[in-house]
Amino acid sequence: MIIPRPRELAFLGGSVAFHPDLVRHAPPDASLGDEGYRLDVGPSGIRVTPGGRAGRFYGLQTLAQFGAAVPYGTIEDRPLFGWRGVMLDVARHFMPKTFLLRLIDLLAEHKLNILHLHLTDDQGWRLEIERYPRLTEVGGRRGGGPAPSGDEPRFYTREDVREIVAYAAERFVTIVPEIEMPGHAQAAIAAYPELGNHPSRRLEVWSGWGISEHVLNLEESTVAFCQNVLDEVMDLFPGPYVHVGGDECPPGEWERSPRALRRLSELGLAGPSEACRWFVGRMAEHLARHGRRTICWDEPDREPTPGTTVMVWREEDALPDRSDIILAPHTRTYLDYYSSDAPGQPPAQPGVVTLADAYGFTPDPGVRGVQCQLWTEYMPTPEQVEYMAFPRLCAFAEVAWGSPGDYPDFLRRLDPHLARLAARGVRVGPLIP
Numbered sequence: 001m002i003i004p005r006p007r008e009l010a011f012l013g014g015s016v017a018f019h020p021d022l023v024r025h026a027p028p029d030a031s032l033g034d035e036g037y038r039l040d041v042g043p044s045g046i047r048v049t050p051g052g053r054a055g056r057f058y059g060l061q062t063l064a065q066f067g068a069a070v071p072y073g074t075i076e077d078r079p080l081f082g083w084r085g086v087m088l089d090v091a092r093h094f095m096p097k098t099f100l101l102r103l104i105d106l107l108a109e110h111k112l113n114i115l116h117l118h119l120t121d122d123q124g125w126r127l128e129i130e131r132y133p134r135l136t137e138v139g140g141r142r143g144g145g146p147a148p149s150g151d152e153p154r155f156y157t158r159e160d161v162r163e164i165v166a167y168a169a170e171r172f173v174t175i176v177p178e179i180e181m182p183g184h185a186q187a188a189i190a191a192y193p194e195l196g197n198h199p200s201r202r203l204e205v206w207s208g209w210g211i212s213e214h215v216l217n218l219e220e221s222t223v224a225f226c227q228n229v230l231d232e233v234m235d236l237f238p239g240p241y242v243h244v245g246g247d248e249c250p251p252g253e254w255e256r257s258p259r260a261l262r263r264l265s266e267l268g269l270a271g272p273s274e275a276c277r278w279f280v281g282r283m284a285e286h287l288a289r290h291g292r293r294t295i296c297w298d299e300p301d302r303e304p305t306p307g308t309t310v311m312v313w314r315e316e317d318a319l320p321d322r323s324d325i326i327l328a329p330h331t332r333t334y335l336d337y338y339s340s341d342a343p344g345q346p347p348a349q350p351g352v353v354t355l356a357d358a359y360g361f362t363p364d365p366g367v368r369g370v371q372c373q374l375w376t377e378y379m380p381t382p383e384q385v386e387y388m389a390f391p392r393l394c395a396f397a398e399v400a401w402g403s404p405g406d407y408p409d410f411l412r413r414l415d416p417h418l419a420r421l422a423a424r425g426v427r428v429g430p431l432i433p
């Protein structure tokens with residue numbers, strides 16, 4: 001459960017006033033699953049039986065949500081999905097480390113266990129790479145003319161990443177890094193023009209939104225560059241997954257480049273439409289050699305690259321029939337869309353995902369996981385991210401845990417939950433049922 005349903009628990013009548021001294025920790029019961037737990041609450045106190053370490057943590061989260069009075073009863077609880085993710089785009093707008101730590105706390109409180117950081121895009125490169133310092137020196141700041149004084153590149157240092165990863169691990173959250181390629185890579189090409197299809201041309205880190213036509217070239221040296229970047233990424237992020245993007249890669253530059261066309265023919269590829277899949281495959285092979293699993297976004301016209309887990313962002317009714325996928329349908333999980341069609345809202349991505357849409361997401365229980373997305377073109381600040389995330393993230397969290405129920409009941413439980421978040425300074429957007 002994410003937001004408790006006290007009425008379900010209170011079948012014995014009565015409640016116990018919460019005090020940490022009243023909590024007894026029973027030995028683990030593996031049958032509950034690593035993330036599962038059982039709470040037994042009665043006149044003599046509270047017993048937490050965890051499945052594993054994460055289960056103990058989640059049992060205590062549930063107790064904390066009951067507040068001062070924990071109702072008598074027993075609850076056995078475990079998640080439906082092993083991947084319960086939130087993606088935050090820190091490329092379009094950089095988010096300070098302090099905010100990431102706060103967001104990790106909020107995720108953990110909602111029993112979410114993946115923070116996927118979209119670290120690079122056309123508009124920014126936000127991760128220090130020692131071997132290629134210009135990625136952040138140039139890519140850490142958007143183009144569009146001379147920088148105002150004091151406009152320093154903004155990115156996470158290696159030390160920042162180690163702190164974020166460790167903080168997350170203590171809260172059972174895994175950080176999944178995304179390095180986007182071969183499209184959505186204009187910031188990298190601005191830093192190292194030899195990565196592009198016109199190495200003599202100087203590009204800026206893009207200051208517009210959308211899909212840049214400038215993509216990585218197909219040279220072996222560019223493959224090696226990206227694999228070297230991934231080596232540093234693997235060193236910094238110990239989790240099993242690395243995301244390499246792979247979405248929205250316009251083939252126009254390759255179609256018009258004699259060099260790219262020659263390279264396609266050397267590689268035996270039928271045409272530019274196969275190049276993106278090939279590029280992602282080269283990264284997947286490299287990551288697999290180092291024991292990591294590659295994730296990429298799905299693309300409508302492309303067969304998934306073998307050996308990758310696909311993150312599916314298409315319409316819900318166009319989802320592939322596969323189990324090794326993470327569902328992120330934009331119609332349910334893009335929290336950068338407006339939350340209603342009411343006038344007067346701050347600018348957001350065109351599209352609407354209401355709270356009811358988010359709660360009504362019914363993912364196939366056979367998939368690997370589910371994820372909601374916070375793209376930040378229209379979220380310049382942490383305040384705006386929180387405003388867009390909440391309350392829809394609470395609905396998503398119940399879906400991801402596998403405990404959604406009746407929507408009116410959710411709304412009743414949500415009210416006091418949002419009041420608790422707001423009291424702690426979380427900037428909660430409007431509740432529009």
Ligand code: ACM
Pocket residue numbers: 247248297313
């Ligand atoms: C995406 O929204 N391009 C993954």
